[in-house]
Amino acid sequence: MSTSLISHIRLPMVKTLRITHVCFLSLFLLITFLFWQQGELFNHGYRTSQLSHLESVIARLESKSEYQMDNLRYLRRMFIETLNEPQFTPISQLASRASNKETLSPLHIQSLPIPDSVQPFKNKPKEEREKLTQREYQALRDIQDLFPLAGGSNRLSSSIYYMSRSGAFIASLSPDVNKLLIESANPLAMQGSFVLGSPLLNPRREPFWTRQNIADTGKTLINGSLPVDFDDRWIGLFGIAVTTETLRLFLSSALPDDTQSAYLLFDEQMNPLTRPVGSQNGYQLSEKQRQAILEKLTDEPRGTLRFGYAYATFGHVTGTGAILVSVQTIRQGLHEDFGRFSVLLVVMWLTVILILFGSHRMICRLIRNMGQLQQEMHRHALYDDLTGVLNRRGFFETTGRISPQYVDYSLIQLDLDHFKKVNDRFGHQVGDRVLIHATRCIQQAIRTQDIVGRIGGEEFCIYLPNTDLHAAIAVAQRVRKMLVNTPLRLEDESSLLVTASLGVASHEEAPQGSLEHIQSQADIRLYRAKEQGRNRVCWGGEAESQA
Numbered sequence: 001m002s003t004s005l006i007s008h009i010r011l012p013m014v015k016t017l018r019i020t021h022v023c024f025l026s027l028f029l030l031i032t033f034l035f036w037q038q039g040e041l042f043n044h045g046y047r048t049s050q051l052s053h054l055e056s057v058i059a060r061l062e063s064k065s066e067y068q069m070d071n072l073r074y075l076r077r078m079f080i081e082t083l084n085e086p087q088f089t090p091i092s093q094l095a096s097r098a099s100n101k102e103t104l105s106p107l108h109i110q111s112l113p114i115p116d117s118v119q120p121f122k123n124k125p126k127e128e129r130e131k132l133t134q135r136e137y138q139a140l141r142d143i144q145d146l147f148p149l150a151g152g153s154n155r156l157s158s159s160i161y162y163m164s165r166s167g168a169f170i171a172s173l174s175p176d177v178n179k180l181l182i183e184s185a186n187p188l189a190m191q192g193s194f195v196l197g198s199p200l201l202n203p204r205r206e207p208f209w210t211r212q213n214i215a216d217t218g219k220t221l222i223n224g225s226l227p228v229d230f231d232d233r234w235i236g237l238f239g240i241a242v243t244t245e246t247l248r249l250f251l252s253s254a255l256p257d258d259t260q261s262a263y264l265l266f267d268e269q270m271n272p273l274t275r276p277v278g279s280q281n282g283y284q285l286s287e288k289q290r291q292a293i294l295e296k297l298t299d300e301p302r303g304t305l306r307f308g309y310a311y312a313t314f315g316h317v318t319g320t321g322a323i324l325v326s327v328q329t330i331r332q333g334l335h336e337d338f339g340r341f342s343v344l345l346v347v348m349w350l351t352v353i354l355i356l357f358g359s360h361r362m363i364c365r366l367i368r369n370m371g372q373l374q375q376e377m378h379r380h381a382l383y384d385d386l387t388g389v390l391n392r393r394g395f396f397e398t399t400g401r402i403s404p405q406y407v408d409y410s411l412i413q414l415d416l417d418h419f420k421k422v423n424d425r426f427g428h429q430v431g432d433r434v435l436i437h438a439t440r441c442i443q444q445a446i447r448t449q450d451i452v453g454r455i456g457g458e459e460f461c462i463y464l465p466n467t468d469l470h471a472a473i474a475v476a477q478r479v480r481k482m483l484v485n486t487p488l489r490l491e492d493e494s495s496l497l498v499t500a501s502l503g504v505a506s507h508e509e510a511p512q513g514s515l516e517h518i519q520s521q522a523d524i525r526l527y528r529a530k531e532q533g534r535n536r537v538c539w540g541g542e543a544e545s546q547a
Contacts, residue, residue: 013367013368013371013374016367017364017367017368020360020363020364020367021364024359024363027356031349031353032349032353035345035348035349035352038345039345042338042341042342045338046311046336046338046342047311047313049336049337049338050261050304050313050326050328051302051304051313051315053259053261053313053326054302054313054314054315054324055315056256057251057254057256057263057324057326058316058318060254061250061251061254061317061320061322061324062318062320064250064254065224065317065319065320066319068224068240071149072160072207072226072238072239073207073226074146075146075147075160076228076238079140079143079162079228080228080229082138082139082142082143083135083136083139083230106173107144107171107173108171108172108173108174108175108178109137109140109169109170109171110169110170110175110178110182111168111169111170112163112169112170112181112182129166132166132230133166133169136162136164136166136235136236140162140171144173147172147173148173159172159177159240159241159246160172160173160239160240161177161178161238161239161240161241162228162237162238163236163237163239164235164236165234165236166235170182172241177241180214180221180243181221181241183214184212184213197225197227197234197237198227198234199227199229199234205226205227207224207319208224208225209222209223209224209321210222210223210225211223211271211273219243219244220243220273221241221243222241222242222243222244222273223240223241223242224240224242224320225239226239244275247265247273247274248274251263251265251274251277252277252278255277259278260328260332260333260335261278261279261313261326261327261328261332262276262277262278262281262283262326262327262328263276263278263324263325263326263327264277264285265317265322265323265324266290266322266324266325267321267323268321270290270291270293270323273322276327278326279328281310281328281329283310283327283329285307285312285325285327289305289307289312292305293305293314293323293325294323297314297315297316301315301316302315302316303315309329309330310327310329310330311327311329311330312325312326312327313325314326382394382398384453386432386435386436387435387439387454388439389439389443389452389460390451390453390454391454391455392453392454392455392456394453395451395453395454395461396453396455398451398453398463399451399453399515402465403515405465406465406466407466407507408467408468408507408508409463409464409465409466409467409506409507409518410464410468410469410471410472410504410505410507410518411461411462411464411472411505411506411515411518411522412461412464412472412475412476412479412502412503412522413459413460413461413502413503413505413519413522413523414442414459414460414462414476414500414501414502414503415456415458415459415460415500415502415526415530416434416435416458416498416500417498417499417501417530417534417535418499418534419431419458422434422496426496430490430496433488435454437486437488437498438458438460438483438498439452439454441479441482441483441486442462442482442483444482445475445478445479445481445482446462446464446475446479447464447475449465450462450463450464450475451463461522462476467506468506468508469505469506469508469539469540472504472506472539473504476502476504476537476539477537479502480500480502480535480536480537483500484497484499484535486498499534499535500535501526501529501530501534501535501538502526502536502537502538503522503523503525503526503527503529503537503538503539504525504537504539505518505519505521505539506518509521509540525538525539526538
């Protein structure tokens with residue numbers, strides 16, 4: 001019965017612990033959700049920051065590209081004006097040029113295979129074609145000093161060229177550029193490059209960019225071209241030839257000094273045009289990842305994608321057909337503001353969670369300690385410390401709670417015989433041993449469903465549920481005989497006989513009587529047993545005794 005009572009006491013503590021667990025779990029989820037939301041804001045801010053960095057680089061590239069195209073437009077305008085009004089160089093200027101040969105770059109002119117796109121000029125008279133070609137030669141020589149100005153730098157000024165559609169020649173300040181153009185301009189390829197300059201496909205005569213592979217070298221040549229029309233005829237192209245290495249330097253000059261990303265240029269099919277520029281991280285975009293970027297760009301001009309431990313930010317470079325991709329690993333991102341904020345956020349989350357779990361553990365321990373203290377208090381309040389059975393309060397609270405559940409029950413009131421004499425003769429220590437011994441004998445004699453309590457100094461009461469008077473008398477006799485047949489062995493190896501007087505009362509004798517009334521009847525019969533000689537069981541008006 002004590003186990004069920006302890007379980008009854010523990011129940012509020014278990015509920016309290018469960019509520020505590022639920023509260024802390026809810027708090028953990030709430031805190032994690034709030035930090036996750038903040039992390040999402042940081043992630044959005046990081047992506048926006050990466051897009052902003054990419055936009056600034058693209059803007060610089062577009063500005064540089066547009067600057068070069070504006071210079072080509074200027075050359076075209078000067079070239080056409082010179083064709084209209086040939087400027088013959090005065091003797092004084094020729095003398096000046098002769099005296100400054102070391103500072104002037106010569107114009108290199110080389111012939112090209114005539115492609116199919118030049119067929120319309122074959123129908124013209126030979127003299128007319130030669131005259132136009134001579135005028136082109138003269139005009140180019142007159143404006144060749146503008147080539148360095150149009151290039152903007154020594155490397156790019158030597159890359160500017162003019163490609164004649166009528167005379168099938170190339171003119172530039174660099175023989176290397178001519179060689180690259182000739183190697184990349186086989187008839188079919190040249191025809192393909194010229195197609196984008198035709199009035200049919202380019203009625204607005206806008207500049208365009210093409211990518212050509214140099215035969216047998218594995219290198220790539222990037223051409224920015226501007227069609228040239230004269231007398232309502234398309235006569236050629238002004239262009240700028242950029243190698244991949246020059247393009248890489250071109251891209252590098254557009255990057256901020258403190259960049260933490262690697263930048264790469266791709267063509268419209270996501271074929272690489274340059275090696276990585278900027279902060280190197282060794283990350284290589286796979287074919288599948290490049291296709292994912294290409295698909296993303298079909299829906300929007302800018303975007304970001306995460307590939308494992310790296311973020312890719314990408315966008316179109318307007319007017320060039322190129323795609324700029326910025327790749328930044330998580331490790332590189334930690335060096336930027338949002339990366340540091342993210343680390344701080346994770347540290348804060350871990351700190352809060354550690355504090356939360358520490359508080360949870362401390363509170364749970366406090367609840368358990370309070371529960372144990374409550375159990376101890378309940379035990380001291382309801383149980384006898386010496387014998388371990390219910391005390392008077394615990395006995396009547398327990399039996400009063402369960403009595404309405406039973407139709408019949410009986411009580412046995414028990415008092416140890418001559419207990420005061422034992423205390424006086426042997427001392428209180430032996431008296432305590434007698435009480436413990438008597439309790440053990442009673443517990444061995446009664447049934448498992450019966451309840452025993454110490455309600456006085458040497459007085460015990462036994463509650464027998466679902467038991468009539470005759471069965472209760474039998475239990476009382478077992479208790480009396482157990483005491484008689486089990487003497488207490490003292491320290492000097494002597495034996496002390498312990499006997500008891502017992503009074504039995506049953507609820508069936510007074511069906512309307514309360515538990516206190518039944519206990520009072522059993523107590524009266526107990527004293528009757530003592531009056532009749534002790535070591536007896538008394539019930540009703542009868543008594544049974546045994547020597």
